[in-house]
Amino acid sequence: MPDVHPLRSGDPERIGAYRLVGVLGAGGQGVVYQGLDEAGHQVAVKLLHPHLSHDKNATKSFLREVEAARRVAAFCTAAVLDVGLLDQQPYIVSEYIAGDTLQALVRSAGPRTGGALDRLAISTLTALAAIHEAGIVHRDFKPGNVLVGPEGPIVIDFGIAKALDSTTLASGPIGTPAYMSPEQFRGDRVTPASDIFSWAGTMVFAATGRQPFAGQTVPALVNAVLSERPDLSGMPAHLLDPIAACFAKDPAARPSAADLLRHLIRPAGPAPSPARSEPARVPVNDADTHPHQTRKMSRRxxxxxxxxxxxxxxxxxxxxRDRDRIPTPNAGEQHRGSSVTASPPPSPSPSPTxxxxxxxxxxxxxxxxxxxxxxxxxxxxxxxxxxxxxxxxxxxxxxxxxxxxxxxxxxxxxxxxxxxxxxxxxxxxxxxxxxxxxxxxxxxxxxxxxxxxxxxxxxxxxxxxxxxxxxxxxxxxxxxxxxxxxxxxxxxxxxxxxxxxxxxxxxxxxxxxxxxxxxxxxxxxxxxxxxxxxxxxxxxxxxxxxxxxxxxxxxxxxxxxxxxxxxxxxxxxxxxxxxxxxxxxxxxxxxxxxxxxxxxxxxxxxxxxxxxxxxxxxxxxxxxxxxxxxxxxxxxxxxxxxxxxxxxxxxxxxxxxxxxxxxxxxxxxxxxxxxxxxx
The missing domain is CATH 2.130.10.10 (YVTN repeat-like/Quinoprotein amine dehydrogenase)
Known part of the structure; x- marks a missing residue:
């Protein structure tokens, strides 16, 4: 569950029609508050930093872009409820999701595995399909923009990067370098295929706890995304080919969200063929045999x-502390171990002596x-x-x-x-x-x-x-x-x-x-x-x-x-x-x-x-x-x-x-x- 902190000195008590009751977090775009609408329903209110908008025309452009995000169907996404200005400072109101980000969840509980990873992949792809169907490109799909709540994974902040891209004074593309697509760095046209590249990087993080491309500085990350292979070690075998296809440097070679969904929800069959770092067009609906893959274990x-x-x-x-008295186990926690003698196969190795x-x-x-x-x-x-x-x-x-x-x-x-x-x-x-x-x-x-x-x-x-x-x-x-x-x-x-x-x-x-x-x-x-x-x-x-x-x-x-x-x-x-x-x-x-x-x-x-x-x-x-x-x-x-x-x-x-x-x-x-x- 996300922590809600008290309002701080200087925080507004109301934004538009919403009464603020706490602070959910802060980041590069702005501060996110927990609020209540007039009916008492909880909402999330993001108040953007003042420097992200430089004139009235840019602000209007921002509001139009966010209004477009309200067309997205609300399954697997946090619905955008409202958008407005607080003293010329833009804010966005969305559905409140009682959950931690995927970024925080993996940090605290470790990588996702098994059915939990598959459900995450399918839910987030469903959200992307809905976003793309509404004519929107997320542009900043990353672990921090996936909330894992009681009803499953929810995608947030879709379309916000596009709005910021057209309204901020900052040079260069808006996004998170570790999960951005090559075309975003090149300044090329950004299409839904860019989100697919970012989705694949997010799934690598979810499954392994690390980014798909190594780099301690932004230039190093950019170079890796543009010219190097992603590190797919540790990914489950049945996801290797679909994920590899998403990392194609050419956007046209990547599968769509709908294609990926069809592949992932089909009945289980043979494992896919080995992952290729730079596939031209890997058909995600083809099932081949696959040799055993090395699984990278947790870095804990x-x-x-x-x-x-x-x-x-x-x-x-x-x-x-090492004291004579130690706490007594809770009721139901008592358990004694059982000893078993393993029966390993005979080993020709020499004895220790x-x-x-x-x-x-x-x-x-x-x-x-x-x-x-x-x-x-x-x-x-x-x-x-x-x-x-x-x-x-x-x-x-x-x-x-x-x-x-x-x-x-x-x-x-x-x-x-x-x-x-x-x-x-x-x-x-x-x-x-x-x-x-x-x-x-x-x-x-x-x-x-x-x-x-x-x-x-x-x-x-x-x-x-x-x-x-x-x-x-x-x-x-x-x-x-x-x-x-x-x-x-x-x-x-x-x-x-x-x-x-x-x-x-x-x-x-x-x-x-x-x-x-x-x-x-x-x-x-x-x-x-x-x-x-x-x-x-x-x-x-x-x-x-x-x-x-x-x-x-x-x-x-x-x-x-x-x-x-x-x-x-x-x-x-x-x-x-x-x-x-x-x-x-x-x-x-x-x-x-x-x-x-x-x-x-x-x-x-x-x-x-x-x-x-x-x-x-x-x-x-x-x-x-x-x-x-x-x-x-x-x-x-x-x-x-x-x-x-x-x-x-x-x-x-x-x-x-x-x-x-x-x-x-x-x-x-x-x-x-x-x-x-x-x-």
Whole structure:
């Protein structure tokens, strides 16, 4: 549900016939208020910024364009109810939808999957078909203009970009660069085919949590849209061909909304043929066979018990102190785990005690997870104990010395993160879920506590205390986020409210400096902040560089000093001294593989006395490759070949018989352990 904030000083109390009761959000076009009409019905009132209209003729043109939008049929769209002027400042009144934007929903709850993704695609295409039937081109279709309400997805702000395009003093096209079509950048005629291009980009974001074209600056994005292939890794197989067809650079080669609808609602058949990045005309109503596609897993990746949430804004950090008394689970929340012994196929791999053990040898696995318990979403390890959470809310505990799994919990909200720590001298597992709850378990499966945060959990920490990080996007703060540290045992906030993360949290990790547990966050301005978890205060901050785009963070140790390891959207791996912020190393992925475009997972640890980073590299259009980097000199000491079950994009470092091994879950729902060789 969207937050409604009180009116601020300077906000009008009425606009036209509508009484304003709160503020829904603010952005580049204007401020959106919640209002009531004369009958008491809720409406949304957008008051545009004064600078967007420069003279009376332009204002009249704007009003005519918005009036045209009122012709659009109101199914799957927020109906435009009224348009007018407040002291020559244009406003638009539309139907009020009690829902979050798709942008905020994916940020808080993760990418859409399965039937939810299909319903989203069909509903938004239906809305576009209605908009186009009325002779309107949306021109700014994006995740922020799709509201997901109780009655399903609703498209908003259609036709507004056209009105602004003809009335503003700004040069260049109006729209959101990451989702604009090539013809919008070229200044060519904009047709309904432009919306189809933008719709495809929005569906990629919905399914993967990222934009279809990479670029940290507007020029880089423009170049990518005009000349590069979209990144379709992670898209479901049955959507690959339709989505690829929508990204044709030539508008005439794209299918219409009606054609796409006919394809998506037809009875299920064979999967479509492989996606082509630049199809001339891909017939979306043809069904071909399709080979198995690599599925890119969520970028909520655990780093030693922490999840890195790209571009995530955080609203609450909840700390559960390590005390003898812990909260009692709510009624109905009691559950004990069950132990099962997996029966993996015989493996020809050498045993862990073999005298010669080649790097990359699979020494454990595949260990299958229970059928129907969901896809792996998060993995972490402490010693030989491995914990793996799934999209169905189940957590599996695996003793990597054996093939025994302990199943924790019943099916429910997805596990977004998992951590292993201690409580009162006993090893415990903490799991975070999309319903905003953190659950604390014993290794035998006994549920010790159920704690409630206000928003979906993106990270958990279970060192000397159990800690949960929950996220929420604050639209009133535009490109900034809100961070709070709360002691769950007392319900009191620790430290002040933090509001200075530009573009939200773009990386997150837990570490230790001297005797203090710390939280490390990154943001869109390349700034790293280090927070004391006991006080909630900022210890210090530093920047990782002028460009690059922080992606994933992990804390580690090298030569007795705490370090921060980071991956970036410019395909680099960087190392900083965590205490001083001094840059120590920077290496490029792409000099080893030209197609590398960043990382899907990151973990840090040691191989003997060598500090290492385990990075699941994410090549454009290819299979994820897991490389192990020497953090002293940047050498890649080895690669893990793809498992027969598919890509490995959730990784951690465990310890067996006194040496480190890489553990991970593959897309066929199996767990594995790989040797790093004898040191």
């Amino acid at each position: 990746v655990l780093i030693g018990g922490a999840a890195a949430a790209g571009a995530a804004a955080i609203s609450a950090l909840a700390v559960f 073999a005298s010669a053990e080649p790097f990359g040898t699979e020494i454990r696995g595949p260990i299958p997870l229970a059928s129907g318990d969901g896809d792996p979403t998060a993995v972490t390890a402490a010693g030989a104990v491995v914990a793996c959470g799934t999209s169905k809310g189940i957590t599996f505990i695996w003793d990597a010395n054996t093939t025994t799994l302990t199943r924790l919990g019943d099916r429910g909200p997805a596990v977004t993160s998992v951590a292993i720590g201690t409580h009162s001298g006993t090893q415990v597992v903490a799991t975070g879920h999309t319903d905003g709850r953190i659950r604390l378990w014993s290794l035998t499966g006994a549920k010790l506590a159920v704690l409630r945060a206000r928003d979906p959990i993106v990270a958990v920490f279970a060192g000397h205390r159990a800690l949960a990080v929950s996220q929420k996007y604050d639209s009133l703060r535009d490109l900034h986020s809100v961070v709070r540290l709360t002691d769950i045992a007392t319900g009191e906030q620790i430290g002040g409210t933090i509001t200075d993360h530009f573009q939200g949290i773009s990386g997150l990790a837990f570490g230790r400096i001297d005797q203090d547990d710390v939280l490390v966050t990154g943001d869109g301005a390349e700034r790293i902040r280090v927070w004391n978890l006991s006080t909630g205060r900022l210890r210090h901050s530093f920047r990782t560089g002028d460009v690059g785009g922080i992606e994933l963070l992990a804390c580690g140790e090298s030569d007795g000093r705490p370090i921060l390891v980071s991956t970036h959207l410019d395909a680099t791996l960087r190392v900083h001294d965590l205490v001083t912020g001094k840059s120590r190393k920077k290496w490029s992925f792409s000099d080893r593989s030209p197609d590398d475009r960043g990382a899907a997972a990151l973990a840090t640890g040691h191989r003997g006395d060598m500090p290492i980073a385990v990075v699941a590299h994410n090549p454009l259009g290819g299979r994820i490759t897991v490389r192990i980097w020497n953090l002293r000199d940047g050498a890649v000491i080895g690669e893990l070949s793809s498992a027969p079950g598919g890509a490995t994009a959730t990784v951690a470092l465990a310890e067996l018989t006194g040496r480190s091994v890489v553990v991970g879950a593959t897309e066929d729902r199996t767990l594995h352990a790989w040797s790093l060789g004898r040191t």
